[in-house]
Amino acid sequence: MNIEMINDAQQRLTGHVRVTPLLTSPFIDKIAGRRVFLKAEALQHTGSFKFRGGWSAVSTLSAAERQAGVIAYSSGNHAQGVAAAARAFETRAVIVMPKDAPQLKIDNTRALGAEVVLYDRVHENREEIGQKLAKDEGLTLIRPYDQPQVIAGQGTCGLEIAQQAADQGVNARDVLVCCGGGGLTSGVALALEENAPHLRARPVEPVGFDDVSRSLASGEICSNDALTGSLCDAIVTPAPGAITFPIMQRLCGPGIVVPDADCLRAMAVAFTRLKLVLEPGGAIALAAALYHGSQIEGADVIVVASGGNVDSAVFQTALTQYGNS
Amino acid sequence: MNIEMINDAQQRLTGHVRVTPLLTSPFIDKIAGRRVFLKAEALQHTGSFKFRGGWSAVSTLSAAERQAGVIAYSSGNHAQGVAAAARAFETRAVIVMPKDAPQLKIDNTRALGAEVVLYDRVHENREEIGQKLAKDEGLTLIRPYDQPQVIAGQGTCGLEIAQQAADQGVNARDVLVCCGGGGLTSGVALALEENAPHLRARPVEPVGFDDVSRSLASGEICSNDALTGSLCDAIVTPAPGAITFPIMQRLCGPGIVVPDADCLRAMAVAFTRLKLVLEPGGAIALAAALYHGSQIEGADVIVVASGGNVDSAVFQTALTQYGNS
Numbered sequence: 001m002n003i004e005m006i007n008d009a010q011q012r013l014t015g016h017v018r019v020t021p022l023l024t025s026p027f028i029d030k031i032a033g034r035r036v037f038l039k040a041e042a043l044q045h046t047g048s049f050k051f052r053g054g055w056s057a058v059s060t061l062s063a064a065e066r067q068a069g070v071i072a073y074s075s076g077n078h079a080q081g082v083a084a085a086a087r088a089f090e091t092r093a094v095i096v097m098p099k100d101a102p103q104l105k106i107d108n109t110r111a112l113g114a115e116v117v118l119y120d121r122v123h124e125n126r127e128e129i130g131q132k133l134a135k136d137e138g139l140t141l142i143r144p145y146d147q148p149q150v151i152a153g154q155g156t157c158g159l160e161i162a163q164q165a166a167d168q169g170v171n172a173r174d175v176l177v178c179c180g181g182g183g184l185t186s187g188v189a190l191a192l193e194e195n196a197p198h199l200r201a202r203p204v205e206p207v208g209f210d211d212v213s214r215s216l217a218s219g220e221i222c223s224n225d226a227l228t229g230s231l232c233d234a235i236v237t238p239a240p241g242a243i244t245f246p247i248m249q250r251l252c253g254p255g256i257v258v259p260d261a262d263c264l265r266a267m268a269v270a271f272t273r274l275k276l277v278l279e280p281g282g283a284i285a286l287a288a289a290l291y292h293g294s295q296i297e298g299a300d301v302i303v304v305a306s307g308g309n310v311d312s313a314v315f316q317t318a319l320t321q322y323g324n325s
Numbered sequence: 326m327n328i329e330m331i332n333d334a335q336q337r338l339t340g341h342v343r344v345t346p347l348l349t350s351p352f353i354d355k356i357a358g359r360r361v362f363l364k365a366e367a368l369q370h371t372g373s374f375k376f377r378g379g380w381s382a383v384s385t386l387s388a389a390e391r392q393a394g395v396i397a398y399s400s401g402n403h404a405q406g407v408a409a410a411a412r413a414f415e416t417r418a419v420i421v422m423p424k425d426a427p428q429l430k431i432d433n434t435r436a437l438g439a440e441v442v443l444y445d446r447v448h449e450n451r452e453e454i455g456q457k458l459a460k461d462e463g464l465t466l467i468r469p470y471d472q473p474q475v476i477a478g479q480g481t482c483g484l485e486i487a488q489q490a491a492d493q494g495v496n497a498r499d500v501l502v503c504c505g506g507g508g509l510t511s512g513v514a515l516a517l518e519e520n521a522p523h524l525r526a527r528p529v530e531p532v533g534f535d536d537v538s539r540s541l542a543s544g545e546i547c548s549n550d551a552l553t554g555s556l557c558d559a560i561v562t563p564a565p566g567a568i569t570f571p572i573m574q575r576l577c578g579p580g581i582v583v584p585d586a587d588c589l590r591a592m593a594v595a596f597t598r599l600k601l602v603l604e605p606g607g608a609i610a611l612a613a614a615l616y617h618g619s620q621i622e623g624a625d626v627i628v629v630a631s632g633g634n635v636d637s638a639v640f641q642t643a644l645t646q647y648g649n650s
Contacts, residue, residue, distance in 0.1 A: 018346065020346075021343065021346065023343075023368065040368075042600040043346065043348065043365075043599070043601075103649075107649075108352075111352065271640070272429065274368070275601060275602040275603075276601070277600040278600075309600075312596070312597070312644040312649050315596070316641050316644050319637040319641050320641070324637050
């Protein structure tokens with residue numbers, strides 16, 4: 001896993017990925033107490049950065065692999081990213097999703113042409129299901145984060161950040177990244193190491209699901225006690241990956257841990273101030289910048305808003321509680 | 326009023342205006358029955374295209390005019406555009422706003438440093454109030470649409486559309502534009518005439534407030550009977566302007582008239598499919614593409630989503646009624 005793979009992924013993604021804008025608002029700067037630059041990955045195809053990794057992985061398959069099809073397990077954003085990429089390459093996609101994933105994500109994945117297999121997040125193991133199906137049907141498994149070509153795709157978001165930060169004169173030290181298994185965080189970290197070494201990626205996680213933060217602090221891979229119970233469904237994962245963790249350990253600053261309520265409040269702020277729809281897990285880095293600024297270094301801060309695939313009911317909860325924030 | 330003024334405005338705006346993306350969704354294409362390319366001006370600074378016209382006008386003031394200050398009347402988006410531009414040029418801004426404007430727009434205008442004067446939309450005339458204040462306090466009036474440098478600023482949105490449509494291989498005939506007094510519509514029309522003559526601007530208006538559509542059909546300036554009663558507050562204006570109407574008459578295709586309910590539905594679609602927050606008047610061109618496609622010509626269509634400054638209560642109404650659409 002290295003920077004050349006990210007550069008190669010960017011070449012394959014050019015003309016297919018959306019270069020998402022780096023957005024600002026004077027109102028957000030005022031709340032945060034510093035300038036905030038938000039990388040709007042919710043505007044990416046399929047509503048999250050996962051399209052990058054999905055496309056990167058599918059586009060490197062051999063002709064035979066492409067003909068047989070791919071399989072992925074995902075709470076929804078990786079599912080849609082892989083499904084959209086597979087459709088573009090006319091490849092069969094089977095997606096293993098938890099029964100309690102947001103209905104919107106399940107519906108969208110099906111609408112993008114994928115076959116959806118539902119499982120029980122508590123009693124079944126998605127990796128086992130995925131590996132069995134892959135073996136039985138000759139499908140290539142595209143892991144949600146612990147796979148080099150997936151990390152390479154997510155890293156292209158970091159290449160864009162490095163370029164846009166330079167163009168816009170951003171004077172930041174920290175790039176806050178919504179973090180599940182660390183695919184986006186490690187990919188961004190590698191891209192910054194090469195292209196903007198004054199910036200460092202920092203994972204942001206929900207309270208109770210701070211496996212990466214604890215792993216970075218202890219120097220050893222730690223797991224979460226639970227696998228459900230956060231609004232941030234997109235970034236609840238069991239533990240950092242075997243590939244992603246060493247990268248994060250080498251390059252990332254300490255993690256920041258944020259309660260769900262702050263994510264809802266940040267969603268209301270993004271609604272009012274940026275006209276951007278974020279899902280709870282996609283708003284957690286913004287929430288860290290807005291409400292946990294004492295943990296951040298630098299005059300400015302960059303936050304990656306990773307996705308916007310949220311059921312309208314959850315979005316309405318954020319607006320009911322926090323209105324025009 | 327000519328294309329050179331728009332080109333000059335673009336030069337003044339470079340580095341200050343946000344080049345907003347042209348967004349797409351396969352789900353939206355399916356509803357519309359053709360490819361839809363949405364110009365996301367809700368992502369513009371201050372949440373609407375009005376920042377373009379405000380900046381264009383303020384940036385051409387003489388030093389003496391800049392020192393004395395500016396005045397504008399607006400239901401809210403022009404107010405914020407002028408206020409933000411005036412603040413950047415360290416100029417006093419007085420804004421005359423209707424008492425029933427969305428609270429968010431009034432609050433934002435004040436927060437951007439402007440002095441807000443409220444008036445009664447039914448019993449008072451905003452032009453008279455504006456002209457009296459301008460005279461008494463030596464302020465330069467920046468009209469919301471019927472002023473050349475304002476139209477020139479809005480026209481820069483058309484320059485971007487021409488470029489982006491070429492880059493993305495758009496095969497459209499119609500560019501649907503949310504239309505109040507015609508500042509954006511006429512500016513876009515002029516930009517397209519020069520840079521993409523195969524495209525034509527078409528105004529989209531709310532049922533009951535279709536002054537421009539009727540004026541284009543009859544060849545004479547027609548007024549609306551009422552000045553309140555649509556959710557699309559941003560585009561309820563008494564009549565097309567003396568400058569904007571001849572431009573629209575020469576260059577625009579026929580108007581499209583859309584009921585408020587379709588705007589709410591289009592807001593829900595933009596929420597779900599593009600992760601974009603639109604206000605009712607900012608969603609009306611998308612609504613025309615989604616639900617009035619029989620009136621549109623061309624394999625593809627471009628819609629300008631002009632703004633996203635919506636109170637959370639109105640947005641929740643759209644989500645409650647149409648959910649994840």
